[in-house]
Amino acid sequence: EFQAKVLDFGLICSPWLHIKGVRYHLESCKSQFPAEAEFIEEISTNLYMDDVCIQADSVADAEHKINLLFEIFQQAHFPLRKWGTANEEVAHSILRLSPLDKTSVTVGDEEAKFLGVQWHQPTDSLGVFTRKAVSELSSGTPSKRKLLKGLAQIYDPLGILTPVTVRAKTLFQSLWKLKIDWDDPLPTEIIESYRNFVTMLRQSTDIRIERALSARFSTARFELHSFCDASLEAYGAAIYLRTVDKGFAQARLVVAKARVAPTKQKWSIHRYELMGALMAARITSNIREYLKLKVAKEYFWIDNMACVSWIHSPPEKWRPFVANRVREITKLTDPSAWRYIRSEENPADILSRGTDIANPQSRYRWLSGPMWLSDPTWKPPPNQIDIEETAEERKATPSQCLHTVRYDENDVIDDLLNPARFSSWFKLIRAQAFCNRLKAFAQSIKSRQRRSHSSSETRSLQLDTAECTQAEKDLVRRIQKRYFREEISQRCEDLPKSSGLAQFHPFIDSDGLMRCRSQSAGDWGGVAATLQKLRERFFILKARKVAYDALRHCPGCKRFNANPATEPTPALPTFRVEITPPFLFTGVDFAGPIYYKKENGRKAKSYILLFTCAVSRAIHLELTMDLSTYEVLRALSP
Known part of the structure; x- marks a missing residue:
């Protein structure tokens, strides 16, 4: 081994x-x-x-x-x-x-790596390696293949250079729209955009963010500010961490992400803005899970008032596209944290438009957010939502029609005494009896002829036999009236042959109950026994199916007819699974008899002795003349 x-x-x-x-x-x-x-x-x-x-x-x-x-x-x-x-x-x-x-x-290495990300050790900051990408993009003739190879050289999981790379992604998307082959020369109008991207990438080599989030702050207050924006070409989000400590405030970029607008769907700008808001909510949820800082407050900023209105409104008001995304946003974030911001102050606007961050003003706004984030006296303004209607996204309100329905006394009682609410027939009878008692009590008050009750009768909640009998009759009468309305209206006389009761010759008794002159009986268990007990007093059409369904859903019957518990199959013994020489553990058995003819022509018996290996399942056969010990020992001898 x-x-x-x-x-x-x-x-x-x-x-x-x-x-x-x-x-x-x-x-x-x-x-x-x-x-x-x-x-x-x-x-x-x-x-x-x-x-x-x-x-x-x-x-x-x-x-x-x-x-x-x-x-x-x-x-x-x-x-x-x-x-x-x-x-x-x-x-x-x-x-x-x-x-x-x-x-x-x-x-002190300026190009150290940590998990593929550039670590500028002299300033303890993180950046992006762009030298290989610039070299690849600058050499040779510009083409779609060269653009893709240059993009593949840029590893930016934190999104530090997202405003630069998003421009290359939109450029690559436009090449697909023009159906340009991989090695074809680029059109004149594309060449200028290609060169601008290479220039922006070359000027972005020194753009970095601080590695440590809270190294210099021990008792600080931390806030997360998420900005999102969209254009017809791309949408994305940028997340900033604001630190306030002892009259000092600082904001820094944590992570950013952008996506190009899809080509198959032509959405409105409001929908693109909503997709950016959803991206901001998802990224912030992940940061909240992995950030080892106690964040006091979260704010979400967007420069589209329609999206703010959607998020602050019930999702059911909008069409499925908006409703589904608003529902997820409100699940991941607090709707009251979403606020409106002007486009001039929104750093995500740099991301969605692919603005050149080599400009000092744009670079500061991209790496540190708006100016007021670095103001220690800043307080969030009141969240005033001006509802901006977008009729194209509002769900169509179905027309409503009001119907007036007249309820009679039996309908009200049927709703109150629904048989599905009771577990047994006797509980339903008791409920009907108490309703009858309440009805009689109310009628006596209404007619101002309330009879005098003894104190024991008034306080007692026990039902007597007469009340239960009358309640059972009322239940049966109401059921018959509900399902056999025509037969009762005709007093069960001259019933047509199409009626299911005609063959039983029903009649109305003195209590107003419909009875029949025939009765079936059964003397076996299960459904038949239930039908027998039921038909001693009542005859119900299609009662067999009703009895079968009742027994099938009866908890007591389920427990009585349940299958017995089965023990799990035990584990194999060790001698069946461990590695051993063949026939170390052997099972022995006889097979037969097998008849054969002797030399004199007479029949005789013989037997086969089987040796089975318990591990390898190998089989060895020996022929014996009988079942005696001598024959077994003779078979065992070599």
């Missing part, structure tokens, strides 16, 4: 096994370092393949965590060889605490 000591490169399961193994080791270290359980959980959360990111509040705290990292990963034989930091003192501490002979530490 051989055992692999390393993971095979290229297998689908290798990344999962690697991460699972590291996290299993980290989980086991919590019992070894109980005081550092929170930090170990931080390592597990910030682990991605063979990269891990940690943060510290001071150099001493960093040294403690570095020493603990070396100790934890060294126990599992995961040597930490490559490090990156933006602090010189921390870099020297890593080299001093490292138990390895060779440890690489990058500090």
Whole structure:
């Protein structure tokens, strides 16, 4: 037997096994370092393949965590060889605490990488690598293939250069609309846009955002401001974190995202704005889940009053497209947090229009949001919603027709004493009896001829036999009147043959009940027994189906007729599954008799002795003359 000591490169399961193994080791270290359980959980959360990111509040705290990292990963034989930091003192501490002979530490590198994102260590900021993309786009003849190759060189998961890349995406979409082939030269009107994009990309090399969100603020108030906007070419959202601490306010871009407008659907600008609002709600929901800061307030800003009106209105008012998206937005966010902002102040307007952020004013508004976000005295204005009607999105109101229906006494009682509300016939009778008592009491008051009751009779809630009998008659009379109205109106005389009761010769008795002169009986269980008991007093048309449905839904019958519980199949014995030599565990049995003829022509019996291996299921056969012990021993001998 051989055992692999390393993971095979290229297998689908290798990344999962690697991460699972590291996290299993980290989980086991919590019992070894109980005081550092929170930090170990931080390592597990910030682990991605063979990269891990940690943060510290001071150099001493960093040294403690570095020493603990070396100790934890060294126990599992995961040597930490490559490090990156933006602090010189921390870099020297890593080299001093490292138990390895060779440890690489990058500090002060302007083009360091972390998970593919540019990390400018001198300023501890994040950016986007654009050098390869600019080189690819600037060389050779511009074409659709070259534009796609240049876009593929830009890795920007945070959306720092979204105003630049969205222009390239719209340009690429226009090439598809013109049905230009991959290597065909671009038209003259497209060449100018292509060159403008390359120039914007070249000038955006130094655009970065701060890596640390709260490094300098310990008692600050944090707010999330989400801006969204749309044009006929693209829509998107930009999320900013505003920090207010001791008379100081700062706002910075956290993440941005944009999409080009679809080509198959021709929407109105209001719908594009709503799609941008939905994108802002989704991104903010994800940030809220993963951001390790206590956000005091969230604000959502949009420069389209129609969308604000939609979000502040019930979704049922609008057509399905608007209603579905408004419903999701209100599920992810608080509708009262959505506010109107002028387009001149909306930083998402830069994103949707692909504005050149090389301009200092546009760059500041893109990286830091509107000017008032950096004002520590700023307070949100009152949220005044001016309802802007969009008739094309309002759901058509169906015409309503009012009908007047006359209810008689029986209809009211049928609604009150609905049989579906009662679990048994006797409870329905009691309810009918109490209704009769209430009716008699009300009639006596109305006629001012209320008879005197004894105190015990007035206070008693017990029903006597006469009241229950009368209630049962009233129930049967009401049911008959409901289903056999024509027969009762004719007093059951001269019924046509089409009537289902004609063959039973019904008549009306002195109590006004319809009775029949024939009766069926049964003397077996189940449905038949139920019909027998029922027909002792009542005859119901199609009673067999009614009885069958009642028994099928009866809880007591379900419990009585339930199938017995079955035990689960036990596990196989160990001798059937463990690896053993053949016939170490053997089953023995006889088969036969098998008749054969002797030399003298007479018939005789013989038997087959079967040996079955319990593991491999191999079979060995031996022929015996009889079932004696001697024959068995003879068959066992070699």
